[in-house]
Amino acid sequence: MSVDEVAPHRRGRPPTLKDVASMAGVSIATASKALNNRQHVGAATRQRVQSAADALNFSPNALAQGMVAQRSGTVGLLTSDLVGRFSMPVLRGAEDAFGSEKMSVLLADARDDHIRQQHHLRALLSRRVDGLIVVGAQPDPRPSLGQDLGVPVVYAYAPSDDPQDMSVVADDVAGGRLAVDHLIRCGRRTIAHVTGDPTYGASHDRARGAVERLAEEGLTLAGGEVMYDSWSEAWGRGATRLLLDREPALDAVFAGSDQIARGVLDALLEAGKRVPEEVAVIGFDNWEVLATGSRPPLTTIDPALENLGRVAALRLASAIEGRAGHGVESYPCRLVTRSSTAPLH
Amino acid sequence: MSVDEVAPHRRGRPPTLKDVASMAGVSIATASKALNNRQHVGAATRQRVQSAADALNFSPNALAQGMVAQRSGTVGLLTSDLVGRFSMPVLRGAEDAFGSEKMSVLLADARDDHIRQQHHLRALLSRRVDGLIVVGAQPDPRPSLGQDLGVPVVYAYAPSDDPQDMSVVADDVAGGRLAVDHLIRCGRRTIAHVTGDPTYGASHDRARGAVERLAEEGLTLAGGEVMYDSWSEAWGRGATRLLLDREPALDAVFAGSDQIARGVLDALLEAGKRVPEEVAVIGFDNWEVLATGSRPPLTTIDPALENLGRVAALRLASAIEGRAGHGVESYPCRLVTRSSTAPLH
C-alpha cells in the first residue's frame, strides 16, 4: 500500500474534495464523479476514492454545492410565534417531510412584528433559501408576502389573504361538524357551544359547522346562541354557569378550544354534574397537556397540524420543482376520543 | 442621466454583484468595497454603487460570502423534542441573542432517536454551521457529541455528561430553595413537596433545595418525605389526597411541576380547602397555559429558559471567536407570583 503522503490537508479545516482526490491519487473531477455515482469512472478507482473519503471522514461542502447547483437545499420557516402551540407541530411535520437529507430548515421567528419580519425575510433570501413556509399564530388570514420574492411560498395554518398564494389550513367548518356529529351519535340532543374570541374567523367557522350538523337533526343550539368571549378556562367556567341556569336539561357542550373545555369541565363538576354520564364535553385542538390531564380526560378535535406541515412541505417541494399551486386547501380534522364523552347510558 | 443599458441580468435569478457593478459602471471589486464600506473608494463612486444596488434590490449571496469567509453565518440547533415545552423558549432566546442579521438558525429535530441525530448532525456539519446548540427534552445529563466535530458546541437545558463540554442549565437546587423560601415568607410551616419521576436528577435537585431551606428554619417536610411519582395532574391529585389524610395541618404544597400543581389545586378544592387562605400552592416551570388558567392562578418558579437560550448563544458566539469555555453553568430561576400563594392573614 504505497501512499504518496501528499500534504494531508490544512489544519483545523474540514477535508475537501481535493484532499480526497490527492489521497486517492486522482483528479478532483474524478473524485467528484466517483462519490456521486456518476459514470465514466472505473470500478477500482471508484473504490479507492470511496475509501479515501471514508478515511478522511469527508463530507461535501453544501455551500459550494449550492453555488454551482444554484439551490441551497434550504427552506425558510417564517413563524409568528415560536412558543405558540400551533407553529410547532406544523414545523415538525414540515421538517420530516423534507427528509433532512436533501433539505434543511432555516428558522426565523418574527414575533408578529412587521419590521422584524422584513428583517428575517431579507436574511432568509440572502441565504438563498429555495422556498418559504409561513406559519401564523392564529388561524385567520394574514397579509401576503407578495409574489415577487423570487422563491415559492406556502402559507400554513394561517392562510394568505391573496388567493394567488398557496395556503394549507385546517378545515374548521368540518371540525365543528365533526364535534357535534360525535355528540349526536352519543345520543345527546341539548348541545351548547362555548367558544372564544369572536374576532377570529375560525370561531365562526367551527360554530357554523356545528350549527349545520345540528340543523340536519332538526336541532338548534342549547342556550339559543353561540357563546363567544375569550380562549380561556375562566370563560369556560363562566359560560357553563350561565348555561346551567338557562338550560337545566343540558346534556353536552362543544368547547371551541381545549382551554375552554377545561373550564367547562371544572364548572360542571363543581355544579355536581357527572361527566360524561350527565353532560358530555368535547374540546378542540388536542393540546395534550390539557386534554390528558383533565378529569376526565378530554375528548377533542385534533386539527392535525403535523399533517398540515407535511402537506405544506410537499406543496413547497412541488413549487420548487416548478409545479406551483395556488388557492387555499383545507384538510380534515380528526376526532380523538377520551373519556369526557360517552353514549347516553 | 446616461445609462449604458448593459444586459440587466439573467432572468429569474437574483441580481449579483456583477449586475450592480456594471450598472454603476465600475468593476466588481469596487462595487464590493463600496457596499462593505471599505476604503479606497471615491465618495461619488460609492454613492453610484449604492444607488445601483438599491435599484436592483441587491442582496449579497450569503453562500458565496460563506465560501470566501470560511464561515457560514449559521448555527445548528439540535433538539430532542420539538413539540416539547422546554426547547422552544431556549430556541427563542438563542435566536434573538444572535441578532438574526449576522447569524441564522438551522433547525434539526432528532426526536430522541440516535440514528436520526447522527443524520441531522451530518447534515448540519455539511452545511458548515459555525457552531451547534444542543437542547435536550429533559433536564438530565445527556451523552456528549464529542470534541472532534470541528465546531464548538454548547449544551442547553440538558447538560453534556462530559465536563469538557460547555453546558448552561437552570439551577434546580436554587429553584427548589426559592419555592420553599417564598412559602416560608408567607408564614407557612407545614410544607409538603409533591414531585415527579424519581429517575430525573432534576426532581432530586429541586427537592434538595427545598429540604435545605426548610432545615434552615428547623423544619422538615410535611408528610415526612418527598413524594415522587410522575409529572402528571393525576399524581398531583392522588398525592394531595394522601397528604390531607396524613397531615391535617398542611398549609402549603410545593409541586415539582405546574402539571402536578394543577392536580394539587383540584384535590384541595375538592376537599373543601381554600387556596391560598388555608393552603398555599406553588408550582414549577411557569407553563403559562397551565399556570394562568387554574383557579386560582398559580404562583410558580420560572426556570428562565429564554435567558438560558440567550446565554447559550452568547457562549457559543464566544467559542466561535476562539474563546471556548467548558463546564456546567447554572442560572437562577425566577419567582412568579400569582394568586395561589399569599401571606397567612
Add this chain to the structure above:
DNA sequence: CTACTTTCCGAAAACGTTTTAGCGACGTGG
C-alpha cells in the same frame, strides 16, 4: 497498419463573493 469505438480520466470553467496586488494618474517637493 489504419480508422474507429469505447473506456477512463483530467483540465478548466462556472457559481458569487472578498481580498490582494498592482497600475495609472495626479500632485508635491526637490
Add this chain to the structure above:
DNA sequence: CCACGTCGCTAAAACGTTTTCGGAAAGTAG
C-alpha cells in the same frame, strides 16, 4: 524634469464543488 507618495480603481486569485469537453489508452474491425 525627476523621484516619490497617495488616491481611485481594476485584474485576478481564492473558497469547494459540479459539469463539460477533450484527450489518452486500449480494444476492435477493416
